[in-house]
Amino acid sequence: MTEARSKHRTDGQATRERILEAAGELFAADGYAQTSAKAIAERAEVSLTLINYHFDGREGLYRAVLIEAHRRLAKLSDLRDLAKSELPATAKLRVLIYGLVRPATKRQPGWHINVLAKEIFAPSTHFPFLFEAEVPAKLAIIKQVLSDITGIPPDDPALVRCVISVLAPCSMLLVAARGAPGPLDEVRRMPREAIINHLHAYALAGLEAIAREHGHRKPPRSDRSGAPRRAATSRSTKSKN
Known part of the structure; x- marks a missing residue:
């Protein structure tokens, strides 16, 4: 039985x-x-x-x-593991960017990307359900990462603007039509690592500027791996000595 x-x-x-x-x-x-x-x-x-x-x-x-x-794009369990990890916040940001750029640069990104793209460009009556079910918990983790980088409290409206500024370029690569001539398709054909490095550096520069504007601490610049440059420089100095 x-x-x-x-x-x-x-x-x-x-x-x-x-x-x-x-x-x-x-x-x-x-x-x-x-x-x-x-x-x-x-x-x-x-x-x-x-x-x-x-x-x-x-x-x-x-x-x-x-x-x-939405779960195929970003699993809450993966984001929670990232949040709990000992990676510096700048490296966590790089992981987040990688998670969006990777499917965006695939030749066949999967049906989940196309479904989300259609829903973003022409929201159905079911979009609020998706948002309420999947977005708040994931957004809270992303905001905390950006808060750790900038020193801006998670509940500050400025941090929401930071989230949009950081994620928007990645999202455009994800949902824009493939094969259509233009800069987005040109970028998709570039080496993935180059795209990630650029978006990561661009995001950190913007976050640094916003942190200064709000009078918070200056976030550390990062090397290509996402680790703070100050730590990398320190290790280099020790090895020379």
Whole structure:
């Protein structure tokens, strides 16, 4: 009896994941409005009854796809691990930038990127649900990293502006149409490390300027690995001695 129940749960989870994957691919290609539950059922090779059983219909399925898409882009558990790590804040910022640049520079970024792009450029009525479910906890971690760099308290409105300034260039690389002529596509074809180095240095310079403007401590400049230059210089001096 126990084995039968376990197999049923495993089969049910596999079916749910298959539906989610099929829906993600179709929503990414055609958008929410143009994707029917019937089309999803056919692609996933399941009945409409199973879609209703696992997701309570097309709306529930789309919300599940949005949640999955956001988690594929940035897992809360990964961000929490980063926050708890002993890396300096400047290095944590580099990790955050890498996490956005990496999928942005892939030839095939995955359906989750296209789903999020469509939702950003033409928000559906489900966007507030996605925001409330996924964004606040992740945003709090990002704000804390920027607060550690600038000395600006996390609840200061200036830090929200810093978040936008740091993440906007990465987000544009993520969601802008691929293959269209222009600077964004040109940047995507550049070496990934060069893009990350540039965005990291650019972000740190801006954060340093905002920190000075607000009378807070000056954040340390970082080397290409994200470690503070002062520490790197100190180690270099010791090795010479």
